[in-house]
Amino acid sequence: ETGVTQTPRHLVMGMTNKKSLKCEQHLGHNAMYWYKQSAKKPLELMFVYSLEERVENNSVPSRFSPECPNSSHLFLHLHTLQPEDSALYLCASSQVTGGVKNIQYFGAGTRLSVL
């Protein structure tokens, strides 16, 4: 599935840097998600935006700040990260139908390394 594009694919940053991850979906969906994928752990849902409103924030530290300016774009702003934040960050999108049948489509992810 190539309908969800994430940039950059790789990012190395120091703990004092500020950077942003970008996600764009070309599927006409109206919900977008950020996940964190760390080694040996299940995918962790970080944020959910539905119809451009944040509907879920799973106790994510404030050093991660999401932004959803429209239904096609999602950003994750990063600042003063910790080495344990190094992970693969995945974006997904879906068409929200009000039920459980919405299928999430994933981007290829951004591999983040915090030094």
Add this chain to the structure above:
Amino acid sequence: AQSVTQPDIHITVSEGASLELRCNYSYGATPYLFWYVQSPGQGLQLLLKYFSGDTLVQGIKGFEAEFKRSQSSFNLRKPSVHWSDAAEYFCAVGESTGKLIFGQGTTLQVKP
């Protein structure tokens, strides 16, 4: 609480052999179930899904899965594995909110 368990963290099979990846779920209502595959350096690709109806569902790349309510299972199968099937496989259950709960994943290695 809803949960998904994939008992096998790592499986190795020979090319051409059959494959079964196990998935057990805990969910109070009728589950909506998914299998995703992740190749190295890539995102997750949907292999197949179960919403209702026939409990044996067909997916892409020759995969199938069978929903067994009595066993709370949704195991993934393929009759003959190809080297390109080496990847990580994730089972997930869809909640009423649309949120997905993922298992920890099973890494499949294929021997020539």
